[in-house]
Amino acid sequence: xxxxxxxxxxxxxxxxxxxxxxxxxxxxxxxxxxxxxxxxxxxxxxxxxxxxxxxxxxxxxxxxxxxxxxxxxxxxxxxxxxxxxxxxxxxxxxxxxxxxxxxxxxxxxxxxxxxxxxxxxxxxxxxxxxxxxxxxxxxxxxxxxxxxxxxxxxxxxxxxxxxxxxxxxxxxxxxxxxxxxxxxxxxxxxxxxxxxxxxxxxxxxxxxxxxxxxxxxxxxxxxxxxxxxxxxxxxxxxxxxxxxxxxxxxxxxxxxxxxxxxxxxxxxxxxxxxxxxxxxxxxxxxxxxxxxxxxxxxxxxxxxxxxxxxxxxxxxxxxxxxxxxxxxxxxxxxxxxxxxxxxxxxxxxxxxxxxxxxxxxxxxxx
Amino acid sequence: xxxxxxxxxxxxxxxxxxxxxxxxxxxxxxxxxxxxxxxxxxxxxxxxxxxxxxxxxxxxxxxxxxxxxxxxxxxxxxxxxxxxxxxxxxxxxxxxxxxxxxxxxxxxxxxxxxxxxxxxxxxxxxxxxxxxxxxxxxxxxxxxxxxxxxxxxxxxxxxxxxxxxxxxxxxxxxxxxxxxxxxxxxxxxxxxxxxxxxxxxxxxxxxxxxxxxxxxxxxxxxxxxxxxxxxxxxxxxxxxxxxxxxxxxxxxxxxxxxxxxxxxxxxxxxxxxxxxxxxxxxxxxxxxxxxxxxxxxxxxxxxxxxxxxxxxxxxxxxxxxxxxxxxxxxxxxxxxxxxxxxxxxxxxxxxxxxxxxxxxxxxxxxxxxxxxxxxxxxxxxxxxxxxxxxxxxxxxxxxx
Numbered sequence: 001x002x003x004x005x006x007x008x009x010x011x012x013x014x015x016x017x018x019x020x021x022x023x024x025x026x027x028x029x030x031x032x033x034x035x036x037x038x039x040x041x042x043x044x045x046x047x048x049x050x051x052x053x054x055x056x057x058x059x060x061x062x063x064x065x066x067x068x069x070x071x072x073x074x075x076x077x078x079x080x081x082x083x084x085x086x087x088x089x090x091x092x093x094x095x096x097x098x099x100x101x102x103x104x105x106x107x108x109x110x111x112x113x114x115x116x117x118x119x120x121x122x123x124x125x126x127x128x129x130x131x132x133x134x135x136x137x138x139x140x141x142x143x144x145x146x147x148x149x150x151x152x153x154x155x156x157x158x159x160x161x162x163x164x165x166x167x168x169x170x171x172x173x174x175x176x177x178x179x180x181x182x183x184x185x186x187x188x189x190x191x192x193x194x195x196x197x198x199x200x201x202x203x204x205x206x207x208x209x210x211x212x213x214x215x216x217x218x219x220x221x222x223x224x225x226x227x228x229x230x231x232x233x234x235x236x237x238x239x240x241x242x243x244x245x246x247x248x249x250x251x252x253x254x255x256x257x258x259x260x261x262x263x264x265x266x267x268x269x270x271x272x273x274x275x276x277x278x279x280x281x282x283x284x285x286x287x288x289x290x291x292x293x294x295x296x297x298x299x300x301x302x303x304x305x306x307x308x309x310x311x312x313x314x315x316x317x318x319x320x321x322x323x324x325x326x327x328x329x330x331x332x333x334x335x336x337x338x339x340x341x342x343x344x345x346x347x348x349x350x351x352x353x354x355x356x357x358x359x360x361x362x363x364x365x366x
Numbered sequence: 367x368x369x370x371x372x373x374x375x376x377x378x379x380x381x382x383x384x385x386x387x388x389x390x391x392x393x394x395x396x397x398x399x400x401x402x403x404x405x406x407x408x409x410x411x412x413x414x415x416x417x418x419x420x421x422x423x424x425x426x427x428x429x430x431x432x433x434x435x436x437x438x439x440x441x442x443x444x445x446x447x448x449x450x451x452x453x454x455x456x457x458x459x460x461x462x463x464x465x466x467x468x469x470x471x472x473x474x475x476x477x478x479x480x481x482x483x484x485x486x487x488x489x490x491x492x493x494x495x496x497x498x499x500x501x502x503x504x505x506x507x508x509x510x511x512x513x514x515x516x517x518x519x520x521x522x523x524x525x526x527x528x529x530x531x532x533x534x535x536x537x538x539x540x541x542x543x544x545x546x547x548x549x550x551x552x553x554x555x556x557x558x559x560x561x562x563x564x565x566x567x568x569x570x571x572x573x574x575x576x577x578x579x580x581x582x583x584x585x586x587x588x589x590x591x592x593x594x595x596x597x598x599x600x601x602x603x604x605x606x607x608x609x610x611x612x613x614x615x616x617x618x619x620x621x622x623x624x625x626x627x628x629x630x631x632x633x634x635x636x637x638x639x640x641x642x643x644x645x646x647x648x649x650x651x652x653x654x655x656x657x658x659x660x661x662x663x664x665x666x667x668x669x670x671x672x673x674x675x676x677x678x679x680x681x682x683x684x685x686x687x688x689x690x691x692x693x694x695x696x697x698x699x700x701x702x703x704x705x706x707x708x709x710x711x712x713x714x715x716x717x718x719x720x721x722x723x724x725x726x727x728x729x730x731x732x733x734x735x736x737x738x739x740x741x742x743x744x745x746x747x748x749x750x751x752x753x754x755x756x757x758x759x760x761x762x763x764x765x766x
Contacts, residue, residue, distance in 0.1 A: 137668040141607055142599035144638040145662075147629070151618070153611055204676065208608030216524035221609060224523055225591035226630055228535055229612040230623040235533060239621060240613040246526065247609055255526040280519035288680035295679020296672075298711040323683055328716045328740030 001356075003349045004051065004064040004120065008071075008109055010101075011035070013047065016345035017055055017064070023346065026058045027051060035105060044112035052116070067113050067120040068352035070344070071106055072158060072211075073099040074126030081129070081355045084110055084122040092124075098152050123352045130160030133201050138296075141209075155213075157205035159187040162306045163195045165347045166340050170302065182297040184290055186316075188263055188309035189344075191217035194286070196293035196300075204296035206289050212247060215285050218262060221251035222285070253278060263309040267316075283316070290320050300324060301333075306340040313339045368392070369758055370439070370446035371751045374488040377401050379431045383444050384755040391752075393444050397431040410434055414442055428487055429494040436499065449495055449504045450758035452750065453488045455481035455538065456508030463511065463757040465765055466492060466504040474506070480538075505758040512542030515584040523592070537596075539588030541569045545578040546585075547753035548694045548746045551731060553583070555744060556689055565690045566681040568674065568708075569748065570698035572645055575600050577674070579681040587684060589677050595631060598677065599670050601644035604634035606673070639666040646670055650703055671707035678708055682715045682741075690742040691717065699730060699747055709743060716740035 007014040013034040017027035029051070037043045055061040071078075075095050082088050089110065096103045113122050131139075139155040141148065148154065157163065163185045170181055179199040187193045192215040196204035206214030216222035224247070232238045232246070253261050256278040266275050266282065294300045303320060305313030317337035324335060342350070367387075373380040382394040395412030408425040411418070421438075425431040439445060453460075457477040464470055471492060478485045488506075495504055521537040523530065530536065545567045553563040561583040568577050575598045579587040589597030589605075599605045612626065619625040637644035640662055642652065649670075652663035659667070682688055693705055702724045709719040718739030723732070735743040 136665055137672040140639075140665065140669050141611070142604045142635050142639055142669060142673075143607075143611075144629075144633060144641070147615075147638075151611070151614055153614075155608075208610070210608055210610035212610045213606075213608035220524075222524050223606065224525075224609045225537070225593055225596035226604065226607045226609070226612045227593040227595045227627070228523065228525075229609050229616070230627055231533060231535070231592075232529075233616055233621065233623045240617045243613055243616075244610075246529070247613075250526050252524050255524050255529075256522070258527060277518055277522065280517075281522060281524070284519045284684075287683050291680035291683025292676040293679070294683070294714060295675050295712060299714040323686060326682075326714065326716045326740070327687065329714055331714060 001065045001353060002055075002061050002063070003352060004067045004117070005345045005348045005352075006067065006069045006109065006113075007344060007348065008034070008069070008102075008105060014345065015047070015051055016349070017051070017059070017061070018346070018349045019059065019061065023343075024055070024059050024061075027054055028345075040105065040108045041112055044109050045116055048112055048116040064117060064120045066352050066356060067117050067122045068348050069106070069109060069113070069122065069124050070161065070348045071124055071126050072102055072128070073156070074124075074128050074132075075099075075152070076132055076154070078124070078126045079129050079132040081123055081125045081351055083355075083359070084114070084124060088124065121356060123355055125161060125348055125351050125355075127158050127160045128156040130164050131155075131157040131195075131202055131205060134205065135203060138202075138204055153209050155205065155208050157193055157195055157202065158191065158207050158211040159189060159193045159195075159307070161344070161347050161351060162187040162189070162340075163197060163202065165342060165350070166304045166306050167197055167200055169338075169340055170304070182299050182301045184293045184297075184300050184303045186286070186290075186303060186305045186313070187307045188305060188312055189307040190262070191215075191220055192263070192286075192307070192309075194289040194293060196296045198297055204293050215289065216252040216256070216282065218260075219249045219252045219254045221247045221255065253282075256281065263312060267312050283319070286316065287320065287323055290324055294324055299331075300335050303335060303337040304340055305337070306342075308344075310339050310341060313337065367448060367759065367762070368444060368446045369755045370449045371452070371754045371758075372449065372488075372491055373452045373751065374428065374484075374491045376483055376487050379428065379435065379491065381435055382751040382755075383439065383446060384752060386755055386759040389752060389755070393439065393442070394751075395435070397425055397435060400425045400428060400431045402426075410438060412438065414444075428490045429497070432491055432494040433498060446502065448758055448762055449499075449502055450754045451488055451492055451504065451506045452509070452543065452754055453506050454484035454509045454540065456510045457538070458534065458536070460506075460508050461511050461514030463505055463507040463761055465761055466496075466506055470506070471496070503762065505761050507543060507754045507757050509540050509542045510538045512546040513537075513539030513578075513585045513588050516587055520587045535592055537588070537591040538593075539576070539578070539585065540590040540594050541571075541574065541576045541578070541588070542585065543750045543753045543757075544569050544694060544748040545576075545580070545588075547750065547756075548692045548744075548748055549578075549580050549583065551746045552690050552692050552742075552744050555731060555733070555746075556742065558689070559583075563690075564685045564688050565692055566678060566685060566688060567692040567694065568678070568698050569695045570598075570674070570693065570701075570704065571601075571695040572647075572697060573601050574603070575674075575695075575697070577677050577681055579684045581685055587681065599639075599673050600635045601646075602632050602635045602637045604630045604638070636666060636670060639669065646697055646704065647701060650701070667707075671704055674704070675708045679712070679715070682712075682717070688716075688741050690744050692744045692746055694746050694748040699745055702734075705734065705743070705745070717743065719743055 005016040379397040718736035720736040724734040731746040
């Protein structure tokens with residue numbers, strides 16, 4: 001199955017092509033500032049056209065059976081991957097007010113795909129879908145219900161595809177029965193996220209209404225006293241746009257170090273001593289998230305690291321396991337840990353494949 | 367020595383006289399409705415020798431309130447030898463209790479905005495004391511001081527350094543006096559030196575609430591942060607909230623940060639979620655016609671206890687080898703259902719609550735952990751005024 005994967009981020013559009021399991025590296029692109037254009041439809045059309053030509057010329061691929069689009073936000077409406085249809089598009093349009101920066105761009109991208117990729121099944125994969133299953137005690141905030149309802153405020157996670165892939169990996173490896181396996185899934189992407197998952201159900205996640213809450217990211221602030229936001233408005237006269245710019249692009253690792261650094265830079269063996277506070281802070285917040293997750297589940301069987309910086313699990317896991325192993329308990333097996341190395345693109349491609357296979361099987365059954 | 371402890375609100379003044387070193391409370395009371403006229407007149411409500419009295423008396427400001435309190439204490443032969451003030455926020459300037467001098471009072475002026483509701487009345491009272499009783503020594507004890515030992519990786523927010531420095535943004539932590547006091551009591555119950563105690567202290571009040579992680583007697587983290595708004599779900603405060611939500615609320619209120627502050631501080635939490643009461647005890651008792659908990663009450667109570675439980679897990683991991691969990695203040699001391707929901711199924715941390723002990727209406731302090739649980743679970747009555755008296759007395763002795 002030839003699969004085109006599209007991952008539209010805030011600033012960068014990533015494209016990948018898979019022939020079956022094999023990623024065709026000649027077609028991998030990271031197109032920066034793709035939104036900064038007068039005519040985004042034409043931009044998308046040109047990108048898709050160029051990809052098609054490269055695939056044909058370099059790999060002899062005439063068409064893609066499936067085009068998988070990764071979508072950061074699907075609200076409560078989308079709880080699983082879906083093939084594009086008019087009904088799906090209508091429901092997506094209904095999410096514009098909740099995600100005004102993303103959804104219109106996604107709709108333009110889907111439109112371009114439908115026009116250019118006539119023969120492809122277009123599949124949408126939502127990062128929030130996995131977290132539509134969060135229990136209310138976890139997803140609700142301590143706000144008046146009228147405020148939560150009007151502004152559609154509830155907690156989601158934003159790396160659902162990673163966490164679900166890790167759960168599937170545990171199932172494949174036969175680790176415990178489905179219902180009882182207690183997994184702490186640590187996704188070390190530029191905006192890290194920790195989820196506590198029992199069986200296939202998430203019970204806790206560090207992200208919030210947006211990916212801004214929780215652990216600090218490369219440029220995002222993470223947890224913050226709500227009154228600090230109000231202080232920025234009062235004291236500095238900042239409006240929501242200015243505050244948002246600072247908290248999403250100038251904070252996190254960048255805010256702490258003053259530099260554009262990644263998690264791997266912070267934890268590398270030859271990292272600058274200047275990064276010591278940042279390293280301690282990240283490790284501390286990971287420990288807190290792990291402790292919360294352990295309390296949420298009543299235990300941890302396994303910690304699994306995924307994401308761009310998953311390899312940091314080699315350093316972090318033994319330390320976390322030691323800190324989470326308490327004396328005087330009836331623990332019979334140590335907490336195990338693992339690293340899930342699949343890239344985001346591969347996870348999206350695999351998710352699309354599984355969805356299509358299930359769809360075909362359903363059709364045959366009918 | 368009779369120490370007069372003041373706990374000052376914007377329109378009230380609570381006080382106690384504690385005789386040290388005996389630690390005996392000999393009198394206490396409250397000056398109510400200080401300031402502009404309200405529907406009811408200003409009043410001094412006080413208790414002496416176990417009896418409660420109330421007298422109507424004009425008190426247009428804290429100066430007059432202090433005058434009335436001192437006059438009435440002198441009438442009853444309870445002249446204090448030291449006055450100790452509780453101040454909520456000491457910022458980074460004040461990280462220990464102090465005997466007041468003109469210089470310190472001048473510095474206190476500079477931190478009034480850190481707690482705009484609590485600090486200014488406390489400072490007004492200090493000045494009134496200086497004017498009316500210039501020879502009476504005064505001490506000040508800060509709620510934030512115990513948390514001065516929180517390490518940088520725990521108190522730093524991941525914001526640009528220039529912004530943090532310009533606005534003094536960092537985690538401060540609150541309820542320090544209470545956490546310090548009950549930690550001391552826990553060490554006494556365990557028969558270990560205070561500087562060997564590892565614990566998680568849960569100050570769950572009918573108003574504010576916070577957890578404190580304690581390693582070798584020192585605070586290393588607190589769930590409240592830059593302000594008392596962060597952390598747990600409280601009676602009317604939202605606790606932790608995605609910054610994106612605050613920005614959305616600001617936009618919804620066209621930049622009116624006071625309106626947003628009001629929603630998050632006064633209209634959220636238990637009151638906001640339940641729509642019926644700010645007191646979790648009322649929520650736990652809310653029943654529909656069929657005798658079951660109402661659905662609103664159920665979800666409110668679940669969110670409330672779930673947040674405490676997650677923070678307890680995170681702080682147990684931080685503390686690493688805890689001797690004890692401590693429950694204190696109104697809800698922590700008197701609501702066993704909350705303790706049960708927070709502590710159940712935490713055997714992996716070495717925590718085992720004894721359900722029967724937890725329900726016993728026995729005197730405090732007591733241990734509600736299962737005998738074979740590694741971590742003790744203490745229920746200890748907090749006494750912030752006594753804690754203030756202890757610190758002030760210790761200061762006077764050192765000064766002498």
